[in-house]
Amino acid sequence: MTHPFLSIIIPAHNEEVRLPHSLEQVYAFLNEQPYTSEVVVVENGSHDQTFLVGQEFARHVDNLRIIHLDESGKGLAIRNGIFASSGQYRFIADADFSMPVEEINLFLPPACDYDIAIASREAPGAIRYNEPSFRHFIGRVFNLLIRLLVIPGLHDTQCGFKCFRGDVAEDIFSYQSLNGWSFDVEVLHVARMHGWQITEIPIHWYYFPGSKVNILRDSVRMFVELLTIHRNARRGDYDRKS
DSSP states (O other): OOSOSEEEEEEESSOTTHHHHHHHHHHHHHTTOSSOEEEEEEEESOSSSHHHHHHHHHTTSSSEEEEEESSOOHHHHHHHHHHHOOOSEEEEOOTTOOSOGGGGGGGSTTTOOSSEEEEESSSTTOEEESOOHHHHHHHHHHHHHHHHHTOTTOSOSOSSOEEEEHHHHHHHHTTOOOOSTTHHHHHHHHHHHTTOOEEEEEOEEEOOSOOSOOHHHHHHHHHHHHHHHHHHHHTTTTSOOO
């Protein structure tokens, strides 16, 4: 399949338990769709059997690729997945699939006709389930910093579900430099600078224990990365190259 309509890209770090169930959901959904598709799982620096579990699942389905990276980092995994895929639309998804898989179609034509559509837990109509209050509070503080320092107007840049038109993805991810959690902010900032249209899609989002994010440690690291994005933008690192 040279250019499927949809590529789903799943970063997977130490996800041997959750990955099979998520892939079962994804393929049950894709098998009911009229469009062509592929799934790319990027296992990055796991210490468990994620890569082998993914390979075993790939023996039983079509159009599933399992990529191994020695280094960890969600941004690194996503960038590799973007350039390993070839869909007209590239949808990135967390391995726990905390959004109902059926809502993927909300991000695609004809339901959505934007260059980039990002899942939002804050847009009107979105519902959060079971999220601890402290986690929600820290997330809102971080989003305020994002809007003040980097991207005004977007109220949830950190939800793990985003859809890019293929040519848009290849443009903005070629400028990505951050390999950690703040890669979302960086690529969306590049998208804004390059004039691509971004919309927020309200979703139903479920909190599952076992998140890889350490709220206090990673919040400090992500704040430093916001300053890095701000600095990179000021010195022209994200300016569109001819």
